[in-house]
Amino acid sequence: MTQWKLQRSFNDILTDMFGHPLTFLLSLVSVSAVVSYFWYARYFSSPQKCVGAPYLYATTHHEVSNILKYSRDGCLLSSEVLVGGPIEFDDHLSELRSIAVGQYKGEEALYVADATSADSYLLLYGGCDPSGKRQYLKTVVSTDVNPGADHTYGIAFDKDGNIYASFQHTDNVLKFSKDSLEPASLPDGISFRAKEMKYFPGTFYQFGRVGVHRVSEQGIRSIAVVGETLWVANEDLSGVVIVDLKSGITTNIIVVTNPIGLHFDQERNLVFVGSKQKHWGGAVHAIDPVYLKIVKSYTTNRMNHPSGIVTHENTLYVAEQILGVIMTFDINSGAFLNKIVKKTPGQIEQLALSDC
Numbered sequence: 001m002t003q004w005k006l007q008r009s010f011n012d013i014l015t016d017m018f019g020h021p022l023t024f025l026l027s028l029v030s031v032s033a034v035v036s037y038f039w040y041a042r043y044f045s046s047p048q049k050c051v052g053a054p055y056l057y058a059t060t061h062h063e064v065s066n067i068l069k070y071s072r073d074g075c076l077l078s079s080e081v082l083v084g085g086p087i088e089f090d091d092h093l094s095e096l097r098s099i100a101v102g103q104y105k106g107e108e109a110l111y112v113a114d115a116t117s118a119d120s121y122l123l124l125y126g127g128c129d130p131s132g133k134r135q136y137l138k139t140v141v142s143t144d145v146n147p148g149a150d151h152t153y154g155i156a157f158d159k160d161g162n163i164y165a166s167f168q169h170t171d172n173v174l175k176f177s178k179d180s181l182e183p184a185s186l187p188d189g190i191s192f193r194a195k196e197m198k199y200f201p202g203t204f205y206q207f208g209r210v211g212v213h214r215v216s217e218q219g220i221r222s223i224a225v226v227g228e229t230l231w232v233a234n235e236d237l238s239g240v241v242i243v244d245l246k247s248g249i250t251t252n253i254i255v256v257t258n259p260i261g262l263h264f265d266q267e268r269n270l271v272f273v274g275s276k277q278k279h280w281g282g283a284v285h286a287i288d289p290v291y292l293k294i295v296k297s298y299t300t301n302r303m304n305h306p307s308g309i310v311t312h313e314n315t316l317y318v319a320e321q322i323l324g325v326i327m328t329f330d331i332n333s334g335a336f337l338n339k340i341v342k343k344t345p346g347q348i349e350q351l352a353l354s355d356c
Contacts, residue, residue: 050075054312054353057081058319058326059096063346066093067112069132069354072312074326074340077132082112084136086121091136095120098222099352100155102163105179110134110354111163113152119143120152122165124181128356140181141165141174141202147211148172148200154223154262156230158245164204164230168219170211173232173243175204187248205243207234222262222350226271226289233259233273240273240287254292256285261319261350263309268331270295272316274306282306284318284329298329300336308351319348326351 055077056070067081085091097113107127114121121142125134140163141149151169158164161178175184183202186194190206193199197210207220218235225231229251232241235258242252254273261274261284271287283299284306298316308319315337316329326341326348 049073050077053355055356056310056317056326057099057352057354058308058341058344059099059349060344060346061321061349062095065091065096067096067099068344070326070341072315072317072340074342076341079345081132081134082110082125082136083133086123086136086139086142092116092119092121096349097153098155098350100157101352101354102157103161103178104137109137111140111155111165113155113165113350115151115153115168117151117169120150120167122149122152122155122163122176128354132356138181140176141183146174146183146201148174148203151219153219153221154233156223156225158225158230164223164225166220166223166232168221169213170200171207171213171217171219172200172203172210173205173220173223173230174200174202176202187246189244189248204248205230205232205241207236218258221260222274224262224264224271226264231262231264231271233262235259235276240271242292252292254287260305260307261309263311264289265311268311272309272311274309274318276305276307278304280304282320284309284316286331296334298334298336300327303327307349310351310353312353317351319344319351321347321349324348 050071051073058068069078069081085093095115097115100111102111110125112123122140124137126137143150148170150167153168154166156164163176164173166173177184221233223232228245230243234241238257239253239255240259244251256273256275258276259273260276263272271289273285275283280302282303283297285294286296288295305321306318307321310317314331316331318327324344325339327339328337
């Protein structure tokens with residue numbers, strides 16, 4: 001009886017202080033849920049602050065006929081960076097692929113790959129106006145002018161300012177001279193076969209027979225100038241082909257499964273290569289260009305088609321085409337950081353950094 005009275009007294013005290021015990025327990029659960037929510041928000045979410053330059057430019061497979069401009073924490077700032085195009089009353093911007101900030105006659109310019117099959121372009125746009133838009137200047141090459149320029153994909157520049165572009169449906173890399181934008185002469189390594197091969201104007205490197213491309217072939221993808229060499233991602237070879245810039249001769253091939261995106265980080269002296277694999281087995285590999293070895297890999301359990309790659313400070317930005325997201329990784333540790341863009345308006349293709 002005494003024990004019952006003591007227990008009863010304790011329950012009465014709880015009731016007086018907090019109300020019915022069940023209500024008290026429910027209150028504890030509610031408070032716990034609120035605390036957990038704010039703890040999760042504080043440590044696992046990345047509220048958008050819309051950070052300043054440099055900004056991320058992104059292209060999509062065909063859904064957005066222009067360049068998307070994002071802040072590096074994922075704010076969509078513009079969906080129409082480019083103004084005008086090669087055809088009067090029709091921009092022609094359709095199947096955009098690589099974009100690269102370079103120079104034209106001493107001024108900043110943006111080179112844009114338009115990959116419409118059998119009607120492709122390498123386009124040149126000027127610097128940014130006060131609103132951040134870029135006006136069309138001229139066409140570097142088109143399929144109509146040069147049949148070797150079919151399905152434009154990658155863009156790169158050498159130290160002298162010459163322009164290189166890869167073409168997926170003609171399996172070649174064409175070279176154009178700085179400022180004049182005229183097709184460059186054949187490199188020494190292939191010039192002796194010019195009559196036999198009948199190379200397209202400006203050919204720097206040709207995979208396979210000229211003008212022969214099977215529908216089943218994925219062809220060549222991104223390109224990057226690394227020192228005195230050009231790196232070419234060739235999905236059909238499952239390798240990155242390294243070509244000497246002076247001679248046009250292959251110096252090495254690095255085995256990478258279905259390479260897509262390429263980016264050279266000059267400060268770190270690392271080449272980042274996107275490897276496409278089904279069943280979420282994709283990854284981005286950092287390769288030492290001296291020893292030609294993979295030194296670190298970046299992936300999640302949901303990466304299939306890493307197409308676009310750029311780096312800024314200690315962050316690696318990766319465009320994942322199948323998911324339609326932009327992921328970030330810590331370059332030093334390899335740790336996944338965040339999805340700064342959780343859904344792009346279409347199949348995202350390539351990335352570039354721009355100061356405006």
